[in-house]
Amino acid sequence: MNKKLFLILLTMVSVATVACNSGKTADSGDTDLSSIFVSDNGNTGRVQIDLSTTEIPVAGTASFHVSAIGVDGQAVTNVRIVCDTENDLRIIEPSSGTFYTAGYGSASGVIGCEDNGSFLFACSLGDGPTLRDTVLVKCQGTRPIGFAGFPGSFGGGLGNGVSDIGSDEEDPDNTGFTVRLTSVEFIELGSPTSSIDIQQGQNCDGDVTTNDPEPFSDASVRFTVSNSTEQIVRYTSYSYEVLDLDGSVVDESPVLNLIGEAVGGGSSGTFTGLFGFANGGVKSVPGNSNFTSGFKNIRFTLYGTLSDGSQQDITASQAGSFNNFNNC
Numbered sequence: 001m002n003k004k005l006f007l008i009l010l011t012m013v014s015v016a017t018v019a020c021n022s023g024k025t026a027d028s029g030d031t032d033l034s035s036i037f038v039s040d041n042g043n044t045g046r047v048q049i050d051l052s053t054t055e056i057p058v059a060g061t062a063s064f065h066v067s068a069i070g071v072d073g074q075a076v077t078n079v080r081i082v083c084d085t086e087n088d089l090r091i092i093e094p095s096s097g098t099f100y101t102a103g104y105g106s107a108s109g110v111i112g113c114e115d116n117g118s119f120l121f122a123c124s125l126g127d128g129p130t131l132r133d134t135v136l137v138k139c140q141g142t143r144p145i146g147f148a149g150f151p152g153s154f155g156g157g158l159g160n161g162v163s164d165i166g167s168d169e170e171d172p173d174n175t176g177f178t179v180r181l182t183s184v185e186f187i188e189l190g191s192p193t194s195s196i197d198i199q200q201g202q203n204c205d206g207d208v209t210t211n212d213p214e215p216f217s218d219a220s221v222r223f224t225v226s227n228s229t230e231q232i233v234r235y236t237s238y239s240y241e242v243l244d245l246d247g248s249v250v251d252e253s254p255v256l257n258l259i260g261e262a263v264g265g266g267s268s269g270t271f272t273g274l275f276g277f278a279n280g281g282v283k284s285v286p287g288n289s290n291f292t293s294g295f296k297n298i299r300f301t302l303y304g305t306l307s308d309g310s311q312q313d314i315t316a317s318q319a320g321s322f323n324n325f326n327n328c
Helices: 003-020 033-037
Strands: 046-051 055-057 061-069 080-085 089-093 098-100 106-113 117-125 132-140 179-188 191-193 195-197 219-227 233-243 249-252 256-262 267-279 282-284 294-306 314-323
Touching: 046 117, 055 106, 061 080, 061 117, 080 089, 080 106, 089 117, 098 106, 106 132, 117 314, 132 314, 179 195, 179 267, 179 294, 179 314, 219 233, 219 256, 219 294, 233 267
Parallel strands: 046 132, 055 132, 195 314
Antiparallel strands: 046 061, 061 106, 080 098, 080 117, 089 106, 117 132, 179 191, 179 219, 219 267, 233 249, 233 256, 233 294, 256 267, 267 282, 294 314
């Protein structure tokens, strides 16, 4: 074989070898996520957020891990995770809010607080079944002078959260004396939660011969009001609106009874009212329609009076995830 023919054959073999070994890297689109996260009998996997802390100083940061767990209890690799926050809680890394689980089935990142308040942090599967986890993060303290936030960060798609800073509406005369709704918490089965179970499961142990329905109860809402005036403020009723993430009102409650007060001088008062009415295995807005699945912003208005008889109403919003959660 002459030298020229040998070089031609060698080139052809090299090209063929490269072609046989140049397939694309597998991603979550190559995998049937439904079979991994939902079994034949309806059991589901989960998305799990783990935060280094849920209380972060303003201008501070915290690390987090998000894991994708299949129905077999094992971590799932190379799955796309999408995260978002309420305003003033920001995702610093990844700056797009989207990433893939690594070889150990989880992905890591960093969040940071730009201002004071309580804000929701949520992550979900980017493909396949709708599985998500949510965590309520408390941003504490005051914004440092000169702090410009976290440029290039991501977040804010879940709404406004609950601000702990008095607004001009709360203190129109700029007296420094304000009444603030500093915390709104949903309570279900006796514990704070941002995930509202709206449908009761009827068979917790999977045995059709036994009667063991999922624990299911009314959902409550707990308000904390800070009062820096020199008067007592008393609240006797409240109402709320259910908003989609685009801000449109999809449902609203009637005016509901409430008993609570916050003594002046900088003290706070905490009181609880009915939020979701459980009846017939579903949960509804009191006196209105059943809750539907998805992320919702809830805008609360408390109606009260100060000691001098003047009206003192206050409004704040909180976000929650509404779905058929498993509380067995």
